[in-house]
Amino acid sequence: MDSFFEFAATRIIPALDAGLWTTILLIVPASLLGMAIGVTAGTARVYGPRPLIRVLDWYVAVFRGTPLVVQLYFWYFALPNVAVGDVRLVLPPMWAAIIGFALCSGAYQSEYIRGGLLSIKRGQLRAAQALGMTPLTTVTSVVLPQAFRRALPGCGNEIIYLIKYSSLASIITVNDLTGMGRSLAKSSFRNTEVFVVVGLYYLALVTVATFVLRAVEKKLEIPGFEGKKE
Template identity: 85%
Template sequence: MDDFFAFAWERIIPALDAGLWTSILLIVPASLFGVAIGVSVGALRVYGPRPVVKTLDAYVSLFRGTPLVVQLYFWYFALPYVRIGDFALVLSPMWAAIVGFALCSGAYQSEYIRGGLLSIKRGQLRAAQALGMTPFQSVTSVVLPQAFRRALPGCGNEIIYLIKYSSLASIITVSDLTGMGRSLAKSSFRNTEVFIVVGLYYLALVTIASFLLKIAEKKLEIPGFESKRE
């Protein structure tokens, strides 16, 4: 046991601290972009014109129906071969991971937002428009804030999932927590110790994120509107 703690302190923690920063730089923008995509796509799928709705339904079906690993391989390995004339888009491993996670997460989050929007009675839209609001103002100022509050637990759960499946970024050479842990395990042949500590790092990230999301839910509660907890 003493040998485990010594190895963890001298080798594992310094290596994983570098990977932790990379994971944070990956998770935060991917989460923010995912929420933005989810809100936009969810709203357009409910209130957008029919061609837009059909297009976005296809986007959601595509990203929910294909493995995330395949999506990451496409953005990093296959996208450079998709050429328009002489132009080819080549993403760095980090940006390929951010784009892949954001688009996949946004597809799932749009379902939560869409469900939240559909739970709001249509009468509120008509009442807002009767007060002189435009349809866009009615949705963004009256309906969407209520829907987002109802969808927040689901969206928060998707962010938790994103933290955990961010470990897949290592398969496209991102040196995140999992990537650094894998490299150290290969060089030291101490897989058990390394991946126990890697798991603890992810557990800490998820715990912190869960705590922050609960604070956000509490801040967005409306007194007398939310269900009371005994």
């Protein structure tokens, strides 16, 4: 039997490198779409009309209250059974995973954005309107940028969670890091070595994402308003 390092170099790393690219192609669009959904839904839940607020509250309740695994099963296995006329909605595994992750992440991120918006004093709204700004301009140009800065740490944590939760995509046949690792472990019967390296890959992804998110937070800081004054 090959040593751990020989097996990792010749079998594990080449297989996981292919899965890594699939994982990145899954995480990036799901994160961006989830953040867009979160900002839109969170803003609408604070400033939107009452019927829209109720619909979005139900959306958040459903996607925060049901397991992500169940949601993925729905998009990939159950949705094809829903027919619109003669058309059946069949999603490829990758798109089912992206949509599932984005909608779930967006529900959580909308809560962070909503909390950030509610933390902004109402006096700023009245002051902006006194200067002649429209309600839409006031929200998008004055309130939302401040709220986004305050919500960014929470939204960043949600992206970190998404990186780890992306391993669930393998249950709907996506050949990501976990899917490739599972296939290799079954064929080689060397589960410990394979999944130790899989864990290291995810740790590296989370470390890089944490560094990028901290850099973004630092870039968006306003001197004198962020952190404690010395």
